[in-house]
Amino acid sequence: MRFGVLGPLAVWTRDGREVHVPERKVRTVLAVLLAGRLDHPRGPVSADRLAAALWRGRLPVHPDAVVQTKVSQLRRVFADAEPGGRGLVPPHLPGGYLLRAEAADVDAEVFADLLARARRAEAAEAAALLGRALELWRGPAFAGMADDDALRPAADRLEELRLEAVERLAEARLDLGEHHALAGELGELAARHPLRERLRAAHIRALYLAGRQHDALAAYTGLQRRLSDELGVDPGPELSALHRSILRHELVPGPGPPAPGAAWTAPPAPGTPAGAAPPAAAVRARTNLPAPLTRLVGRDADVAQVRALLGTERLVTLTGPGGVGKTRLAVAAAHGLTEAHPGGVWIVDLTALCRAADPGTPTVSLVSDLVAETLGVRDEPTHPVGGGAAAGLITAAHGPREGPAASAPGHAAADMTADRLLTALRDLRDATAPAERDTAADRLVATLREGLSNRTPDRPETGRTAERPLTEAREDPGGDAPGQEDETAADRLVAALRGRRTLLVLDNCEHVIGPVAELAGRLLPAVPDLRVLATSQEPLALAGEVLRPVPPLPVPEPSAQEEPEALLRFGAVRLFVERAAAAAPGFVFDRRSAPAVAAVCRRLDGVPLALELAATRLRALDAAELAARLDDRFRLLSAGSRDAPDRQRSLQAVIDWSCEPLTGPERAVLRRLAVHADGCVLAAAEEVCAGGPVASADVLGLLTRLVDRSLVAVVPGADGPRYRLLESIAAYGVDRMREAGELDAVRRRHRGHYTRLAAAGTRLDGPGRDRWLRRLDAESANLRAALDAALADGDHRAAQTLVSSLTRYWTLRGRHHEARRARDRVAGAPDTGADRPHPSVSAAAAPRG
Structure with a gap:
């Protein structure tokens, strides 16, 4: 059996099933036994300590006997869960009780072991160990129980160790050259822990090495002022030395991520013989995957399924709406596949191309160039002055470039020589008049001789070798070597990847979907050992593509039990609680806050990014206030993490990004769908969403495109497929309808459709009654929305028709309270004189004897 305290208390069987420990005092016994192991792994916990934890000073008459009862209950839970489980907690020992x-x-002991090993390791091995250690965390230690005096010291100690691991991981990644990523990632973390000098030092160092010297110095000055104001001390010697190094420009970046052609290993462990293979843990996988600073919550099964798919399929695309966590899932899945892909695991973020792309440039070239740059595949230029001439000059200057090492970083000096020669050759090419050409040629000779005099002073024949290609360049400045052809970035990628088992993660494909599909379609057939994992809001639509939708995290139903322990079974609740505890240290997930937390998770559809944005608001609001303000969600959730991309800093930005590629008709159908209360069938969409640039016959095709883009979900219904929006997308659509000035018109079409449906549903006493009941059940929310809108807009005829038509349905379903309330609302509505109540409404509203 396995035990978890790095998050809510958890128990799992050997095969991964979660074991429910049903009673709070029994869970407290288990938690205290696990906390005791942190101090004395093999020592018992006294009965007095257990009693104090169970009753917090108000002991019963016979505390030892009651403790024994709770321990017996715990042993019974273990015995029911797994054979031999009872033996994990032996009967009372002389010193107390023990968890064997x-x-x-x-998990806490595994974490501590990995951290201890990382303290002794070099940067590459330390980064791998610390990444594994931080992946164990599912939330704050002993989440939901850490306010108990018996558990608070253990929880505080584990949190301190977690922060140490985060700091060490940042330092290791800095040593490995990942300063650009860390400059952003560490910003919010440093803001949450402003007085942790080690963490602030890592952030300052990352800022400087990323070229942001002003920001680095400002961060140091701010910390210096805060230490003086709040603690009356100066920065420590390490931080002061870092400050001096920045002022003197003495900091040097780490070596950076490994190139695709060369393995990157840590130095051999102490005692390893020279030339011996390093231990497996000491080898840094060839990858540029980021090491996340927060744990992925609620996606264990998804990660396993994605890894399994990549074991058999060559192109897997993760699809889903913006903010659902496609990138985090892809990164987590890819982290476990580095050993299976010795050619490397590389992630390419395509968002940089979305706004920078030049419409006049073939976009597939931009995508290919970005992938090649990420993988370190060099772009040997097509020399503008005769390919053969340029190649000859470069060869003369520093010898032939042969083998894989020709493109390795060690050839930096040769590359500088080549760049200078190529510049001179371009000048020669651009010269038009004979005199200009002679001057450019003389300059080229001088550049070449200067380089050669430094490299080969005792080899005069080298100069003569160089004169032959130079003569060619003078005579034919625009020519190419015989048989030479332009080589595209895609061609270079094929050559670089062929023969290497490589995983390529193409992230955020949706805005460049066509070029990405074209590139993948070229690479996969040409490179049999290549696997591609794509994240996109729509499929690449290639042969052999396997789609893996990424759904929102599970949320509790409104009828779900609202005990904190029960709610923590839902991934959305676990994520919200974990992020809330990190963002707002005073937040407590208990019986008082649990119902509001559940409501927030439901209202935000379990979308991880929305939940994380909401969690930060708990610094200023309590959970109930947060839930109450979600009607204005786009204003409320408008300030995300500073290190997040612009498209993820607010809820509206996420949806704006998703909608940006849509055509005008697609946008119209999407926003008009928002008037439906709980989705709709195709017939309703064709009536309600048509109008203006959208013909009714076009709605199906437009819906299909929106489904492909993960903006509309399709779920089975009693009367065929139903098209639904997430609540946040629906709220966004309503705002866009207001902006377009069409909200009233769309609501009238919606009301008309469902009024006619209700009228048709009066045939509930005929042979098709069961089918009509199911259909009206499915449309209950839309029927209520139509009635509400009719009353709000003063459309009494529609309101009367709805109530009279639905009375029989409400009676058959036993929904008498809803029927009575609807009749009262219609009968009591102000009469504008436009319509008189339908007789059936007046009769239904009359008192019944």
Whole structure:
């Protein structure tokens, strides 16, 4: 059996099933036994300590006996969960009670071991160990129980160790050259822990090495002022030394990520013989995957399924709406596949191309160039002055470039020589008049001789070798070597990847979907060992593509039990609680806050990015206030993490990004769908969403495109497929309808459609009654929305028709309260004189004896 305290208390069987420990005092016994192991792994916990934890000073008459009862209940839970489970907690020992679990079966002890090993490791190995250690965290230690005096010291100690691991991971990644990524990632973390000098030092160092010297110095000055104002101290010697190094420009970046052609290993462990293979843990996987600073929550099964798919399929695309966590899932899945892909695991973020792309440039070339740049595949230029001439000059200057090492970083000096020669050759090419050409040629000779005099002073024959291609360049400045052809970035990628088992993660494909599909369609057939994992809001639509939708995290139903322990079974709640505890240290997930947390998770559809944005608001609001303000969600959730991309800093930005590629008719159908309360069938969409640039016959095709783009979900219904929007997308659509000045018109079409449906549903006493009941059940929310809108707009005829038509349905379903309330609302509505109540409404509203 395995045990978890790095998050809510958890128990799993060997095959991964979660074990429910049903009673709070029994869970407290288990938590205290696990906390005791942190101090004395093999020592018992006294009965007095357990009693104090169970009753917090108000002990019963016979505390030892009651403790024994709770321990017996815990043993029974273990026995029911797994054979031999009862033996994990032996009967009372002389010193108290003991949990007999292996250290490898307790997540906190595994974490502590990985951290201890990382403290002794070089940067590459340390980064791998710390990444594994931080992946174990599912939330704050002993989440939901850490306010108990018996558990608070253990929770505080584990949190301190977690922060140490985060700091060490940042330092290791800096040593490995990942300063650009860390300059952004560490910003919010440093803001949450402003007085942790080690963390602030890592952030300052990252800022400087990323070229942001002003920001680095400002961060140091701010920390210096805060330490003085709040603690009356100066920065420590390490931070002061870092400050001096920045002022003197003495900091040097780490070596950076490994190139695709060369393995990157840590130095051999102490005692390893020279030339011996390093241990497996000491080898840095060839990858540029980021090491996330927060744990992926609620996606264990998804990660396993994606990895399994990539074991058999060559093109897997993760689809889903913006903010659902496609990138995090892809990165987590790819992290476990580095050993299976010795050619490397590389992620390419395509968002940089979306706004920078030149419409006049073939976009597939931009995508290919970005992938090649990420993989370190060099772009050997097509020399503008005779390919053969340029190649000859470069060869003369520093010898032939042969083998894989020809493109390695060690050839930096040769590359500089080549660049200078190529510049001179371009000048020669651009010269038009004979005199200009002679001057350019003389300059080229001088550049070449200067380089050669430094490299080969005792080899005069080298100069003569160089004169032959130079003569060619003078005579034919625009020519190419015989048989030479332009080589595209895609061609270079094929050559670089062929023969290497490589995983390429193409992230955020939706805005450049066509060029990405074209590139993938060229690479996959030409490179049999290549696997591609794409994230996109729509499919690439290539042969052999396997789609893996990424759904929102599960949320509790309104009828779900609202005990904190029960709600933590839902991934959305676990994510919200974890992020809330990190963002707002005073937040407590207990019986008081649990109902509001559940409501927030439901209202935000379980979308991870929306939940994370909402969690930060708990710094200023409590959970109930947050839930109450979600009607104005786009204003409320408008300030995300500073290190997040612009498209993820607010809820509206996420949806704006998703809608940006849509055509005008697609936008119209999307926003008009928002008037439906709980989705709709195709017939309703064709009536309600048509109008203006959208013909009714075009609605199906437009809906299909929106489904492909993950903006509309399709779910099975009683009367055929139903088209639904997430609540946040629906709220966005309503705002866009207001902006377009069409909200009233669309609501009238919606009201008309469902009024006619209700009228047709009066045939509930005929042979098709069951079918009509199911259909009206499915449309209950839309029927209520139509009635509400009719009353709000003063459309009494529609309101009367709806109530009279639905009375029989409400009676058959036993929904008498809803029927009575609807009749009262219609009968009591102000009469504008436009319509008189329908007789059936007046009769239904009359008192019944």
